[in-house]
């Protein structure tokens with residue numbers, strides 16, 4: 081049986097209906113909407129989840145960014161607008177190298193979007209569940225020059241071997257950077273449903289960053305350029321840390337004028 085749905089709808093309803101009926105949002109405004117039993121159940125389920133503050137991007141399970149579609153689920157961070165700024169910056173400014181390594185890749189958004197700018201891309205994450213989503217995104221976006229690897233930062237043997245064979249390579253990392261004590265504000269800041277592994281990183285939020293720098297510093301062929309997204313409260317400390325291993329650094333602001341991106345270039 082088909083049930084007509086009474087209008088007007090909220091913006092969220094329109095997003096849900098467009099997803100369920102696989103039609104554009106504008107045609108939903110123009111036509112009367114009729115749902116079959118399953119579609120109606122799905123619509124009601126989406127509404128229920130939304131009233132519990134479950135993120136709309138997880139409910140839909142997809143997000144459009146930079147002309148590509150990315151699958152999402154509760155195992156990966158929902159991509160943030162500031163990360164798109166980082167991607168655009170890298171796309172406009174990075175030197176071409178043999179390899180882009182995206183550490184803490186989550187949905188794979190950064191490496192996948194930049195795959196046409198580098199000869200080869202590797203997406204690394206400690207979470208196999210996150211890598212499963214990244215793999216799906218590689219496949220569905222038909223990207224050919226990308227590999228994935230499960231690794232605690234740069235620790236996997238295969239990753240280390242690949243890096244050692246590169247003359248020039250580039251690193252991008254949007255790792256967890258929120259101080260762990262702030263987990264108690266997760267509801268307030270609307271990050272309650274996102275994986276803690278993607279968000280929190282020790283007392284000052286820099287545990288992952290510090291460990292990554294410790295791992296990089298032993299390489300003779302350190303990355304030529306490094307790009308990091310960080311917390312405005314710890315980015316200046318991070319800059320000092322990476323400068324100690326031979327990088328010239330600058331900090332770039334995000335769309336809200338916060339110091340958000342750390343760009344390091346090796347001093348030759």
Ligand SMILES: C[S@@+](CC[C@H](N)C(=O)[O-])C[C@H]1O[C@@H](n2cnc3c(N)ncnc32)[C@H](O)[C@@H]1O
Pocket residue numbers: 156157158159160163183184185186187188189190204205206207210231232233254255256257277278279288
């Ligand atoms: C802030 S999320 C960023 C996800 C994605 N890069 C983005 O920009 O949307 C951080 C990611 O780092 C991963 N991660 C956390 N600790 C890690 C570690 N020690 N080694 C590798 N990945 C790690 C998490 O699983 C998560 O996917």
